[in-house]
Amino acid sequence: MKRILFLTGDYTEDYETMVPFQMLEMVGYEVHTVCPDKKAGDTIKTAIHDFEGDQTYTEKPGHNFALNYSFDNIRLNDYHGLVIAGGRAPEYLRLNSKVIEVVRHFFKEDKPVAAICHGIQILTAANVVKGRKLTAYPAVGPEVILAGGEYQGVPVDSAYVDGNLVTSPAWPAHPVFIREFLKIMGATITL
Template sequence: MKKILFLTGDFTEDYETMVPFQMLEMVGYTVHAVCPDKKKGDTVKTAIHDFEGDQTYTEKPGHNFALNYSFDDVKAEQYDGLVIAGGRAPEYLRLNKQVIDIVKHFFTENKPVAAICHGIQILTAAGVVKGRKLTAYPAVGPEVTLAGGEYQNIAVDEAYVDGNLVTSPAWPAHPKFIAEFLKVMGAKIQI
């Protein structure tokens, strides 16, 4: 059974944590949801980001999401894929050296990686987007460019694939984001 490492943290976007985690478990993957400095059974607070006609998204309290694995027990080489949730968590997660080392491992080994919304901030901090085409929440676009990536300005409900990397602007793209990640993971779903 393939294993996926799912990186999240406090004030992650609610849907971008809950929905991909549940979808990936639903299709049969073992998914380890982790956050630095937290253990299995600890929770992260989530935030609901919505698009309500303002110049940027609004933010409301979300759910508490229970982590099912301890960050200190993560050994990147034991995972087949990596998913990075968005929201505000990536702002501080990208400051953690172990998080950066984990991300670099997945790119060095050319393993599947999916990042959504602000999760791309972790990729830019890890220095793994140079020469890659990817998308992100539009406010993160300049970071992609400064890190040497080629920012793709796509609709909020779309996903972009560049080799082993699947990215998306925000949670409205979940159906395409997860479908594309499953393809990169080599999944075959028959209906």
């Protein structure tokens, strides 16, 4: 069974953690949800970001999401892919040197990586987007450009694929975001 490392944290976007986690488990992957300084059984608080016609998204309290694996127990060679959730968590997760090390490992080994919304902030901090084409929540676009990436402005319900990297602006893109990640993971779904 292929194993996926899923990086999330307090005040992650609710849908961008819960929905991809459930979708990936549904198709048969073993998904380890982790957050620095937390262990299996600990919870993180999520936030619901919505698009209600304002100049930016709104934020409401989400759920408590139980992590199922301890960050300190990660053995990078055990994982076939990495998923990074968005929300506010990436702005502080990117300050953790171990998180940066984890991300760099997946890029160095050319393993599949999926990042959504503000999750791309972790990629820019890890210095892995130079020369890559990717998307993000539009407010993160300038960071992509400053990090040497080629920001792709796509609709909020779309994803962008560049080799082993799948990125998306936000949770409305889950169907295409996860479908494209499954493709680069080598999954085949037949009906």
